[in-house]
Amino acid sequence: MKGVLATDKRGVRELGAEEMVGWDEVTQGVVLPSFDQPIGNAALLRPEERAYSDFNSYTATVASWRVIKPVYNRDICIDCQNCWVWCPDTSIISRDKQMLGIDYDHCKGCGVCVEVCPTNPKSLLMFAEAEAPEDALAKWPEKKKKEKKD
């Protein structure tokens, strides 16, 4: 049951030394472990301290779902963590109460983080997927006078 690689083409499998069995060949009692070694309670370990197995979706990516992406501007961010609590895809990387950036392997580009960001101008904005981060930052809007509530 080894040899699966992270791929954003789900269903297409990368064949390693040993071929993975198809879903219809899996027999009762087979375990797809989330981690390569038993790690105990994952709540006590940061992601970077965990031995993720190839079966953990952490090792996969959905980056190809995006047509637009959020870009993060550290200069304006107040580390409120609104984006962290409401991201549906565990894609806001926060450590020690600080927002560090976006996990572009798992972000689907929904735009929720931008909507809930409270700064003026926003510290997160959506750009075309192909836009280089430095170009996006160069285009950042100025502080708006007063935002009209719609």
Add this chain to the structure above:
Amino acid sequence: MAITSIKNLKEFSTNNERLEGAHLLCPGCAHSMIVRELLNCTDDNLVVATNTGCLEVSTAVYPYTSWDTSWIHIGFENAATAAAGAEAMYKARKRKGTLKDPDAPVKFVAFGGDGSTYDIGFQWLSGAVERGHDFTYICLDNENYANTGGQRSSATPTGAHTSTAQAGRVSYGKKQKKKDMVAIMAAHGAPYVAQLSPNKWKSMAKGFQKALETEGPCFINTVSACTTEWKFDPKDTIHVTDLATDSLMFPIYEIINGTELNILYRPKNIIPVEEYLAAQGRYRHLFKPENRHVIDMIQKEVNEKWEYLQRREEARV
């Protein structure tokens, strides 16, 4: 007991995630917002049961799992049964002294959609709660059978268009009322029952923690805005949820021991239900002149429910 701090969002954000990305829920889906919050509000070991529905099919697509907790998938009607069974076995093994780590704190949690909770798993949930298992059941209420194409459930509210309660020339969508699942679960005498919403993250985290810490069966109905079937832009999930709680279409409250009702959120400005309905494609037809009476009826029912909840809170019965 390893409840994590929810004093403010900064502290809350220091928790280590136990739901991984690259699950296949739609962009902007509220299911995973709610699940992440549950997993982040405790450091205890968790045994999670999830029955068929969007959450289950999207977080366990072979060969991947998005769960860093123990996780059981079971048939559509049996989230409560699986959690109850695991809890009963855990207790028995603890008694017999056959647990590897008998002192490790473990909590049992079940996630079900509204289709499974309100309809198809109803009797199994009722049974598990009546038997008194120590577990927390969380309904991800998106008011339809989303995973199979948006059929109506008994959680679908009056006037909503669904694929099996269509709006058109002769119908304004679902004609029946939404089942009051919170009241039904409270009537079981469950020690903790609540309706919570992810836009109000703090009251949701507090409620989750209360449920996990309360011994016995706890039930929480959570508002899970569904971008695909409610028909709104994925970026607006929290905005639409704000409209849901501020129009009182989804009042936020808890009921302790079947009687003590506490309102957990009182909107400063209560907005007309019309604003909530207008934000979603599933209610678009209600804005035709011939359907005006449906909006008025919904508003009337929301007002009456709010009045009822406030009186119950006051009366402490």
